[in-house]
Amino acid sequence: xxxxxxxxxxxxxxxxxxxxxxxxxxxxxxxxxxxxxxxxxxxxxxxxxxxxxxxxxxxxxxxxxxxxxxxxxxxxxxxxxxxxxxxxxxxxxxxxxxxxxxxxxxxxxxxxxxxxxxxxxxxxxxxxxxxxxxxxxxxxxxxxxxxxxxxxxxxxxxxxxxxxxxxxxxxxxxxxxxxxxxxxxxxxxxxxxxxxxxxxxxxxxxxxxxxxxxxxxxxxxxxxxxxxxxxx
Amino acid sequence: xxxxxxxxxxxxxxxxxxxxxxxxxxxxxxxxxxxxxxxxxxxxxxxxxxxxxxxxxxxxxxxxxxxxxxxxxxxxxxxxxxxxxxxxxxxxxxxxxxxxxxxxxxxxxxxxxxxxxxxxxxxxxxxxxxxxxxxxxxxxxxxxxxxxxxxxxxxxxxxxxxxxxxxxxxxxxxxxxxxxxxxxxxxxxxxxxxxxxxxxxxxxxxxxxxxxxxxxxxxxxxxxxxxxxxxx
DNA sequence: AAAAATATAGGTCAATTGCCCTATATTGGG
DNA sequence: CCCAATATAGGGCAATTGACCTATATTTTT
Numbered sequence: 001x002x003x004x005x006x007x008x009x010x011x012x013x014x015x016x017x018x019x020x021x022x023x024x025x026x027x028x029x030x031x032x033x034x035x036x037x038x039x040x041x042x043x044x045x046x047x048x049x050x051x052x053x054x055x056x057x058x059x060x061x062x063x064x065x066x067x068x069x070x071x072x073x074x075x076x077x078x079x080x081x082x083x084x085x086x087x088x089x090x091x092x093x094x095x096x097x098x099x100x101x102x103x104x105x106x107x108x109x110x111x112x113x114x115x116x117x118x119x120x121x122x123x124x125x126x127x128x129x130x131x132x133x134x135x136x137x138x139x140x141x142x143x144x145x146x147x148x149x150x151x152x153x154x155x156x157x158x159x160x161x162x163x164x165x166x167x168x169x170x171x172x173x174x175x176x177x178x179x180x181x182x183x184x185x186x187x188x189x190x191x192x193x194x195x196x197x198x199x200x201x202x203x204x205x206x207x208x209x210x211x212x213x214x215x216x217x218x219x220x221x222x223x224x225x226x227x228x229x230x231x232x
Numbered sequence: 233x234x235x236x237x238x239x240x241x242x243x244x245x246x247x248x249x250x251x252x253x254x255x256x257x258x259x260x261x262x263x264x265x266x267x268x269x270x271x272x273x274x275x276x277x278x279x280x281x282x283x284x285x286x287x288x289x290x291x292x293x294x295x296x297x298x299x300x301x302x303x304x305x306x307x308x309x310x311x312x313x314x315x316x317x318x319x320x321x322x323x324x325x326x327x328x329x330x331x332x333x334x335x336x337x338x339x340x341x342x343x344x345x346x347x348x349x350x351x352x353x354x355x356x357x358x359x360x361x362x363x364x365x366x367x368x369x370x371x372x373x374x375x376x377x378x379x380x381x382x383x384x385x386x387x388x389x390x391x392x393x394x395x396x397x398x399x400x401x402x403x404x405x406x407x408x409x410x411x412x413x414x415x416x417x418x419x420x421x422x423x424x425x426x427x428x429x430x431x432x433x434x435x436x437x438x439x440x441x442x443x444x445x446x447x448x449x450x451x452x453x454x455x456x457x458x459x460x461x462x463x464x
Numbered sequence: 465a466a467a468a469a470t471a472t473a474g475g476t477c478a479a480t481t482g483c484c485c486t487a488t489a490t491t492g493g494g
Numbered sequence: 495c496c497c498a499a500t501a502t503a504g505g506g507c508a509a510t511t512g513a514c515c516t517a518t519a520t521t522t523t524t
Contacts, residue, residue: 016470016521038360040272044512055512057472065512104449117359123352123411128270137418168412168419169429176408179355180400186369187400193446197401197437200445205433213432214425217336248491248500276482287482289502297482 023061025051030072035117039125042069073132076118077139083109084146095153099206100199102146106174107181107195116182119175144171154206162214170202255293257283262304267349271357274301305364308350309371315341316378327385331438332431334378338406339413339427348414351407376403386438394446402434 029051034042044065048055062068087102109115126133147167152158158166181187181194261283266274276297280287294300319334341347358365379399384390390398413419413426 018521019471022471039356043510045510054473056474056514059513060471063513120352120355120359124271124356126411127349127352140412162425165419165422165425166429168422169409169426169433172408172412173405174408175411176404176406177401179358179407180372180404187397190397190400192449193394193397194401196446196448196450197398197441199448200441201401201433201437204436204440205429208436209429209432214428216428216431217424218428250491251501254501275480277480286503288484288504291483292501295483 019061022053022057026053026058026061026068027072027075030068031076031114034072034121035113038117039121044068070131073122073135077135080139081142084142088146088149095150096203099147099150099154099203102150103170103174103198103202104195106143107177107191107198110174110178110182111188111191113183116178116185119178140171144168147171151206154203155209157210159211162209162211165214166206166209170206173202174198251293254285254289258285258290258293258300259304259307262300263308263346266304266353267345270349271353276300302363305354305367309367312371313374316374320378320381327382328435331379331382331386331435334382335402335406335430335434336427338375339409339423339430342406342410342414343420343423345415348410348417351410372403376400379403383438386435387441389442391443394441394443397446398438398441402438405434406430 026047030042030047033046033050037046044055044058047068048058051058058068062071083105087098087105090098090101093101122132122136126136144164144167147170148164151163151167155163177191177194177198179185181191187194258279262274262279265278265282269278276287276290279300280290283290290300294303315337319330319337322330322333325333354364354368358368376396376399379402380396383395383399387395409423409426409430411417413423419426
């Protein structure tokens, strides 16, 4: 099974070899803390402890916690881009086969502790932190780029905008499984069956969806007639 | 449009009418802070300020912050159950019509600030907080109960376990849109088209899925052959 | 080997946070 | 109207946190 490399980091951070290695250790330790204990536990002192060094040493490499977190997130999100590059490079399969492979790959990745614990945290943070929101958005745009190349091969009858909406739906559907069938989640044992449902359902979606389906609710105001409580 | 009541709270908290009202004010203020500024900003002092009272007064009603948060979450999650009850009570429509209505209702709800900001936060917290995990799980179980009643009517050829897996897939697919097309999210303007895709795709899924589809990958170990980097 | 550059430890500080305590004000029933 | 129950304010305290500073140790260069 293909695994996401844990971390990608910018080169040339420390100047001595010891410093270079230390930066890696710090970021790895920070990621461990984030995944194991959550964002609230991600403090300079906790990172230092997980790394076996002192707080003063951590602040030597990162003057502010914000810098450290940014470096950590950009690094960890870049590591995910490798999955997409890997998939995109495959030329032996048909578009439909590749599509199913992508779906299964993403769903398998979701079951890892790293993905299950990292992404919900990023989703939460991105609601109030524009920088994180941008990082995450950029990564998902990269993820959908793979789908955007396969979908027109499977179904040529969609406009570019419609095709991109379908790619979004597919990607978002998959991400939604994280909370339910991710690492240590109640439905995790059934992920193989979920893969079966997703593969069939999402491939059929791409193959059969029409412009009429997509625009079925256009300009229609959706409301329920007998609300039990009046809107505020 | 049917809206979720903001909050449901346990009766009999304060003993004078002023105290009763105060508890509501505190929880409403806490929810405001949580939605507007995120979980990190949810402090006793911030809540007191948003409520126009002192910290001492807040601690009078809630001895610990944990108590307050628990009360807030159980209250706010209970308020979501009202949606499901509302849907379940509808008897005028066919199962398929109801199914599409449920999908659209949930997707519309996702576009509210409350849902977009609350749930990712809960997903993140539930990874490290068993109590929150249980609350959230309980709520989603209630949500799927509605689907579990409709799906056998639409497709009687599924075993109970398979049918529940399909309900999970439908529910998770919808939740996945939160991050992409929720309140203030990039794809929010296209939610109506996403509703079209989801309605078509998920209804077709329920109608057409077979046991063979679901168990297609059973006992097959999934792996990519030409991984660019070796697994650790 | 000396010197310069880099790395590390340990201490300090102000700000924040949850929680507690006490004095005062307000409410509502007798 | 008065008194007990309830509500509120304000202060304080120990713990935590990010950031900073200085002295010492280690590594690399010359």
